[in-house]
Amino acid sequence: MTVRTKPPASRKATALPKARRTVPGLIGAVSIAATVGWIVLGGILAEAGVRAGWWEPDVLPAPSEILPVTAELLRSPDFAPDALRTLQELVFSCLFGVAAGLIVGVGFWKAPGVGRVFEPYLVSFYAVPLVLFYPVSIVLIGINQWSVITLASIMTAVPVVLNTWMGLRSVPPVYLRLAASIRCSPAQTLFRVAMPAAAPYVFAGVRLGVVYALIGTIAMEFTTAQAGLGYQIRYLYESFDAVGMYAYIVVVLGASVLLTAVLEGAERLLLRRRTVR
Amino acid sequence: MTGISIHELGVAFSAKDGRVIAVDGVTQEVPERGFVSIVGPSGCGKSTLLSVIAGLYAPTSGHVEVGGRRVTGPDRAVGVMFQEDSTLPWKTVLENVRFPLQVAKVPKSEQLTRAQQAIDLVGLGGFERRHPAELSGGMRQRVALARTLAMRPSVMLMDEPFAALDQQTRLLLGAEVLRIWRETHQTVLFVTHDISEAILLSQQVWVMSYRPGRIIDVVDVDLPEDRDASVVATPAFNALQNRVWEVLQAESMRGFAQENAVPASGVPAS
Numbered sequence A: 001m002t003v004r005t006k007p008p009a010s011r012k013a014t015a016l017p018k019a020r021r022t023v024p025g026l027i028g029a030v031s032i033a034a035t036v037g038w039i040v041l042g043g044i045l046a047e048a049g050v051r052a053g054w055w056e057p058d059v060l061p062a063p064s065e066i067l068p069v070t071a072e073l074l075r076s077p078d079f080a081p082d083a084l085r086t087l088q089e090l091v092f093s094c095l096f097g098v099a100a101g102l103i104v105g106v107g108f109w110k111a112p113g114v115g116r117v118f119e120p121y122l123v124s125f126y127a128v129p130l131v132l133f134y135p136v137s138i139v140l141i142g143i144n145q146w147s148v149i150t151l152a153s154i155m156t157a158v159p160v161v162l163n164t165w166m167g168l169r170s171v172p173p174v175y176l177r178l179a180a181s182i183r184c185s186p187a188q189t190l191f192r193v194a195m196p197a198a199a200p201y202v203f204a205g206v207r208l209g210v211v212y213a214l215i216g217t218i219a220m221e222f223t224t225a226q227a228g229l230g231y232q233i234r235y236l237y238e239s240f241d242a243v244g245m246y247a248y249i250v251v252v253l254g255a256s257v258l259l260t261a262v263l264e265g266a267e268r269l270l271l272r273r274r275t276v277r
Numbered sequence B: 001m002t003g004i005s006i007h008e009l010g011v012a013f014s015a016k017d018g019r020v021i022a023v024d025g026v027t028q029e030v031p032e033r034g035f036v037s038i039v040g041p042s043g044c045g046k047s048t049l050l051s052v053i054a055g056l057y058a059p060t061s062g063h064v065e066v067g068g069r070r071v072t073g074p075d076r077a078v079g080v081m082f083q084e085d086s087t088l089p090w091k092t093v094l095e096n097v098r099f100p101l102q103v104a105k106v107p108k109s110e111q112l113t114r115a116q117q118a119i120d121l122v123g124l125g126g127f128e129r130r131h132p133a134e135l136s137g138g139m140r141q142r143v144a145l146a147r148t149l150a151m152r153p154s155v156m157l158m159d160e161p162f163a164a165l166d167q168q169t170r171l172l173l174g175a176e177v178l179r180i181w182r183e184t185h186q187t188v189l190f191v192t193h194d195i196s197e198a199i200l201l202s203q204q205v206w207v208m209s210y211r212p213g214r215i216i217d218v219v220d221v222d223l224p225e226d227r228d229a230s231v232v233a234t235p236a237f238n239a240l241q242n243r244v245w246e247v248l249q250a251e252s253m254r255g256f257a258q259e260n261a262v263p264a265s266g267v268p269a270s
């Protein structure tokens, strides 16, 4: 069994990228507008639900109550340390995870035998909630941000490895024969032919990996950490401060929407040139 | 001198159903500045033969010399045009054509002039900043041709470069190749499965057999050097075409029968 993430419209899919071809900017704007629209709609529903008494305000307070607290939170001096800690963990996990993923993915491609041996284990990592290994990580590394970063890096690396490897394997052989015929060095073949050709797959893997890093980081902070946004959510949850907790949840949601938008924008920018400008 | 000489060349692949002998005992010569075509049924080993001459595969037996030197690996003086679309989709036309020059560390200003010249030569002036996705199949093959020409190879190996195109475009691009060859006078080995294309373009046609791939006939094309597509209507052209066709027809039928017989006996009934 192989887990494959579909790469964005490659050049072979001739029918699909038509819309993108003509107005790539517009499509991006539409998808962002749609996301914002859904969030606003959800907010209105939540507001209406509380006012109509469909549920208790402790369960889900009215957005009109949460948002001012969120705004206040963003300005308060208590916020920055937690946010910075989470950001730091996220950045490190993404950097380490993506770098390790690329290196291992390329390694598997260069030594296909090794790759075939390890692939089943890697794929099964998708099914195992890696967060479960957090206690092990704590025992080995201690209760600090490095235990979070280590595990989140692994979570990031898995899809990057699989997608990089998959992408490299699907490079049309003729590109490699071309590289050989003009005497590209192994590095030139990798960086100027194989990786660019595999880029759509690699990006899909990186996007998944970054999202996993965010999920992993928040989830691990939630369980045991002493600081970070995830820790605050749990702390406020345990002290029955629903509004405060939701204020943090809104922050995390906002961050993930922003992260997704940035990744999508970067991907569009980098792959744009394969279709029409 | 940059002719090609092929000595007792053999290439075998190990496949599931035993060894496939793709090329067997080929001994042939392409004179310097000659234009030779290979025709043969699909799967007879034309691409394999070309890959060995290009230094991309090592032969199982025998050897090839290009310009008197034994081929041991790819050589930048030998330009290859592949059967499949080999334009790199993330590069513009200009970047594609420049790429081998960058790899060969040609000085930058020279890269640009040589790339531009090659682009103009194949009639793609004005499309330098387009990406392959914006071009037709025929234009992409022109990009590949320009990329090969920009290297200024003394030997060109062309593997069915226009096979995926319609008849008219193929003839037009064939005429382009001939015009360019008359200007540059490189040694050309051209693979095709179109007999009239082979006769129209080349000075000599090699007919290859299906498994094992041998050269079973060599036909000298004694048509005027500066011929154009109108030669197709002459009796001399017809006579040549008939001769090649007769050899090839028998061979193709044998290949077809063989190809259809092998899997039928290998697949268990279910």
Ligand SMILES: Nc1ncnc2c1ncn2[C@@H]1O[C@H](COP(=O)(O)OP(=O)(O)OP(=O)(O)O)[C@@H](O)[C@H]1O
Residues within 6 Å of the ligand: B013, B014, B015, B020, B021, B022, B040, B041, B042, B043, B044, B045, B046, B047, B048, B049, B083, B193
């Ligand atoms: N890498 C390989 N491994 C195993 N068999 C191969 C390999 N490459 C080619 N062959 C076999 O060698 C034979 C010749 O292949 P080749 O590609 O040279 O044919 P061709 O004459 O170029 O055909 P076409 O006209 O369809 O392009 C075929 O039977 C093919 O199955």
Ligand SMILES: [Mg+2]
Residues within 6 Å of the ligand: B046, B047, B048, B083, B159, B160
């Ligand atoms: Mg072929």
